[in-house]
Amino acid sequence: MERIDVVIVGGGLAGLSCAYGLADSGLTVLVLERGDFSGSKNVTGGRIYLEPVRRLLPDLWDEAPLERHVVRERLTLLGRTNSTSIDHYSDRRDQRPYPSYTILRARFDRWLSEKVAERGGFVIPQKRVDDLLMDGKRVVGVTAGDEEIPARVVVAADGVLSFLAERAGLRRDFEPEDLAVGYKEIIHLGDRKIEDRFNLEPGQGAAQLFVGAITGGMMGGGFIYTNKETISLGMVLGLAPLTRLQNGIEAYRLLDAFKERPEIRRLVEGGETVEYSAHLIPEGGIRRLAGLVRDGMLVVGDAAGFGLNMLVTVRGMEYAMISGVLAAETIKRAAQSNDFSASTLSHYEYLLKRSVIIRDMETFRRSAEILKNPRLFSLYPQSVCDLLEKVMEIDEKPKERLSSTVFKELRRNILTLRGIKDLWSLRGI
Amino acid sequence: MEIQEKLAVDAFKNDTESHITLDQEKCMICRERFCIYACPAHLYELNEESRKMQVEFAGCLECGTCLIACIYGAVTWRYPRGEFGVQYRYG
Ligand SMILES: Cc1cc2nc3c(=O)[nH]c(=O)nc-3n(C[C@H](O)[C@H](O)[C@H](O)COP(=O)(O)OP(=O)(O)OC[C@H]3O[C@@H](n4cnc5c(N)ncnc54)[C@H](O)[C@@H]3O)c2cc1C
Ligand code: SF4
Ligand code: SF4
Numbered sequence: 064m065e066r067i068d069v070v071i072v073g074g075g076l077a078g079l080s081c082a083y084g085l086a087d088s089g090l091t092v093l094v095l096e097r098g099d100f101s102g103s104k105n106v107t108g109g110r111i112y113l114e115p116v117r118r119l120l121p122d123l124w125d126e127a128p129l130e131r132h133v134v135r136e137r138l139t140l141l142g143r144t145n146s147t148s149i150d151h152y153s154d155r156r157d158q159r160p161y162p163s164y165t166i167l168r169a170r171f172d173r174w175l176s177e178k179v180a181e182r183g184g185f186v187i188p189q190k191r192v193d194d195l196l197m198d199g200k201r202v203v204g205v206t207a208g209d210e211e212i213p214a215r216v217v218v219a220a221d222g223v224l225s226f227l228a229e230r231a232g233l234r235r236d237f238e239p240e241d242l243a244v245g246y247k248e249i250i251h252l253g254d255r256k257i258e259d260r261f262n263l264e265p266g267q268g269a270a271q272l273f274v275g276a277i278t279g280g281m282m283g284g285g286f287i288y289t290n291k292e293t294i295s296l297g298m299v300l301g302l303a304p305l306t307r308l309q310n311g312i313e314a315y316r317l318l319d320a321f322k323e324r325p326e327i328r329r330l331v332e333g334g335e336t337v338e339y340s341a342h343l344i345p346e347g348g349i350r351r352l353a354g355l356v357r358d359g360m361l362v363v364g365d366a367a368g369f370g371l372n373m374l375v376t377v378r379g380m381e382y383a384m385i386s387g388v389l390a391a392e393t394i395k396r397a398a399q400s401n402d403f404s405a406s407t408l409s410h411y412e413y414l415l416k417r418s419v420i421i422r423d424m425e426t427f428r429r430s431a432e433i434l435k436n437p438r439l440f441s442l443y444p445q446s447v448c449d450l451l452e453k454v455m456e457i458d459e460k461p462k463e464r465l466s467s468t469v470f471k472e473l474r475r476n477i478l479t480l481r482g483i484k485d486l487w488s489l490r491g492i
Numbered sequence: 493m494e495i496q497e498k499l500a501v502d503a504f505k506n507d508t509e510s511h512i513t514l515d516q517e518k519c520m521i522c523r524e525r526f527c528i529y530a531c532p533a534h535l536y537e538l539n540e541e542s543r544k545m546q547v548e549f550a551g552c553l554e555c556g557t558c559l560i561a562c563i564y565g566a567v568t569w570r571y572p573r574g575e576f577g578v579q580y581r582y583g
Contacts, residue, residue, distance in 0.1 A: 097574055104554060105583050168583030189574035207574075224556045226570075237560050244557045246532035248498065249582040293582065305530045306561050315495050315532050322493075338582045339498035341532040341555035 067093045069394055070205055070214035072192045072227055074101035075168075077364025077383035078220030079175045079186075080120065084391025086182035090398055093214075094176070094184060095207065097191040102172025105222075106342035108245065108286055108295060108377055110270055112163045115381045115419050119388045123178065124160075128170045130290040131268025132161035135261065138375055139326065141275030142448030146326050157267065165268050165288045165295070166380075167249075192221070195230050195360075202231065202359035216403045217360045218390055220383075223343045225353065225366035233354035233362055239302035240431075241347035243283065243372065246318065247297025249290075250334040257289050260330050272375050275444030277321045279312045280437050281305065285321050287330070296322065296331065299344065299377060303435070344377055345370035348431040349424040355415070356408040361390045369420055371427050372434060374492055382420045389414040429491035438485055446476040495534045499551040507576040510549040511569065512558070518566035519545040530561035553578055 069085055071078045074096030085092045098104040110133060113124060134156045139148040156162055176186045196204035196211055204213035205227075219227040223242070228234045254265070261269040273285035282301035287294055298318050305314065322331060345351075345368045352368040355361065363369075364383035371378045393411040397403050415421050433439075450472040454465065476482060520543075527536040527545070532555060535548040545566075547558070554577055559569040571577070 097571055099575070099579055102583055103579050103581075104577070106580065107583065169580045170582070172583070191571055191574045224559075239560055239563065242560055244530065244532060244555060246553075246555070290582075295582075302530065302557065302560055306524075306526045306563055311529075313529050313534060315534050318532075319493065336493060336498060337501055338580065339502055339533075339553070340578075340580055340583060341553040341557070343556050343560070 066204075066213045066215060067091050068215050068398065069093070069218065070095065070212055070216075071218040071220050072205060073220035073222055073366070074098075074176055074186050074188070075105050075172060075220060075222055075364065075383065076175070076380055077366070077387040078218065079172065079179055080384040080387030081218050081220060081363055081391045082179045082184040082186070083120065083175070083182060084388045085394060086179055086184035088395050088398070090394070092184040093212070094179065094186040095190040095192050095205070095212075096176075096186060096188050098188060100173050100188050101176035101186060102169040105168040105172055106245065106247070106340045107166065107168050107380060108247070108288055108297070109166055109168070109380065110163055110288060110376070111166050111380045113160065114162050116384045117160070119385060123175075128174050129164040129166055131165050131263075131266060132156065133163045133165060133268045133270050135263065135267070135269040137269065137271040139271065139273045140444035140447050141273055141277055141324070141326070142445040143276045145448040145452050146275070147448050147451050165270070165290050167290055167295075192227065195227060200358055202357065215359070216394055216397070216408075218394075219360060219362045219366045220364055220387065221366050223345050223365040223370070225362065228353045228362050228366050231357055231360055233357065234368070235351075239306045241345065241351050243299050243301045243344045243346045244305075244314070244341060245297060245299045245344050245377070246315070246339070246341035247295050248318070248336045249293045249338040249340075250296055250331055251293045251337050252331070252334045254292055256333070257292070257294065261289050263289065273321070274374075274440060275448075276441065277317060277324070278440050279317065280441040282434055282437070282440055284440075287327075293337065294331070294334070296327075299372075301346065301434075304437070344372070344379065346372050346431055349421070349428050352424070355412050356405050358405045359403050361393065361408055361411055363387050363390045369424070371423060372430065373427060374430070374434065378423075385418055385420055386415065389418060427492065433488050433491050436485060436488070442476055443485070446472065499533060502553075503579040503581065504550065505576050505579065506550045507572055510547075511572045511577075512547050512549050512552065513568045514545050514547060515566040515568070516544055518564045522564055522566065526561045526563065527558045527567070530557050532557065
């Protein structure tokens with residue numbers, strides 16, 4: 064078989080962005096995707112921020128199938144029987160070019176794969192890659208079933224579990240600490256109901272995050288994103304607490320309990336669940352990044368571990384797209400000298416270091432560790448809610464001075480030595 | 493909403509062969525059963541009669557959670573073959 068220039072394994076955001084970056088370069092580019100079409104296996108929350116990718120991929124966004132531009136954000140701390148929300152609206156986010164949108168991956172990825180094809184790249188669906196082809200220590204292609212597909216360079220864009228990076232010896236075995244699981248329902252409500260219930264004008268979107276009692280003390284939280292006609296409602300849970308806590312709660316039941324909360328029930332009432340999905344999320348941070356290059360191969364997106372949990376948001380989509388484009392630039396450069404050795408490909412690492420990806424990952428170096436603290440997901444949200452409940456309450460007794468109510472409550476759980484240490488640790492996020 | 497109802501709205505194309513297999517010897521001595529708690533599709537179950545763990549591969553969302561959550565390494569897991577498995581229409 065004729066040798067292909069670039070074989071990209073995985074037609075998700077990382078793989079397709081790489082292919083898009085390469086497709087007009089004269090190199091033959093093949094994307095192998097195991098699903099029926101790009102996006103048919105992919106899941107996000109999800110919200111994409113366009114500012115970090117607009118300059119790298121400038122002419123994509125006008126016709127892209129984006130859902131709603133986000134103008135409202137709401138963070139809710141959940142106690143067992145009470146909750147406290149901060150609602151933030153920004154006019155600035157309502158002005159073009161809109162900085163962030165909600166998206167649905169089965170639509171977005173499929174559309175992006177069409178763009179790649181228009182530019183001359185080949186996206187082959189229903190093709191599961193099984194292994195790497197090796198020549199000594201060099202990667203020289205991949206195998207799919209009994210088919211061998213030789214390539215000058217292979218890009219592993221196969222998502223968080225990346226069996227290819229594992230085969231190539233570029234990542235260690237996973238520990239539960241390295242990953243979270245996200246699972247969600249898509250609930251159809253129709254545009255009018257969405258706009259009424261979430262306080263939006265046509266086209267506008269909302270992002271809501273929930274931390275506290277719903278995860279049973281486990282690291283994680285709930286989310287709601289509004290799409291055009293549907294909402295994405297789901298949860299993210301760290302795998303480490305799931306394999307440590309023996310509290311007898313099955314993960315899938317937590318989502319139902321979340322939906323049953325009075326704060327949520329009214330929002331989803333009358334809606335029809337039209338899909339249920341789940342996916343892993345890389346959360347190991349910079350210390351658990353995979354090796355990024357070896358002779359004849361690069362790793363991009365979730366496969367490399369480019370994901371961050373910033374407590375109120377999970378990020379990975381922009382990183383997937385940026386790393387794909389930077390890999391494409393590196394490959395074009397390597398093709399000029401016809402040298403795909405690890406030392407030439409290490410230009411990719413150089414580009415990454417200067418990009419927002421590694422910078423963000425450096426900044427949030429300690430966040431994975433800090434977020435392990437279970438008090439952040441139970442005690443503190445509960446304390447804040449209880450405090451406000453006391454402040455707002457009027458009963459038959461004479462009211463205490465506000466300051467003394469607040470101080471008493473704070474002293475109980477937050478202004479303790481442990482509480483102060485915990486708060487202080489948050490500066491690392 | 494029951495989990496079976498949720499899975500019923502998803503589109504699946506099921507292979508005849510399971511992409512998940514369990515090492516029953518390890519499962520036999522496992523006490524924690526992390527797989528049952530972690531699987532978001534609730535596909536793991538202890539068969540009361542045979543006392544063996546079973547996993548219903550037909551409703552698998554392909555998240556891979558069980559592979560990592562079973563810290564005893566009893567789960568052998570791969571992606572379903574090209575044409576098979578869950579087909580997301582929204583994602
Ligand atoms: C619940 C949830 C919420 C999230 N929320 C957000 C958010 O709000 N914002 C954000 O930026 N990020 C979010 N993320 C993270 C984001 O979704 C990921 O970082 C992003 O999808 C990574 O893209 P990728 O292209 O690297 O990997 P993927 O999208 O996983 O793509 C990998 C592709 O490779 C294919 N593949 C895998 N193995 C093979 C093989 N052997 N052969 C052929 N093809 C293969 C897969 O089918 C898939 O198409 C969230 C994730 C989850 C699960
Ligand atoms: S699969 Fe793993 S966690 Fe589940 S019963 Fe077997 S050994 Fe235990
Ligand atoms: S891959 Fe996910 S959905 Fe499938 S059995 Fe494992 S945990 Fe359950």
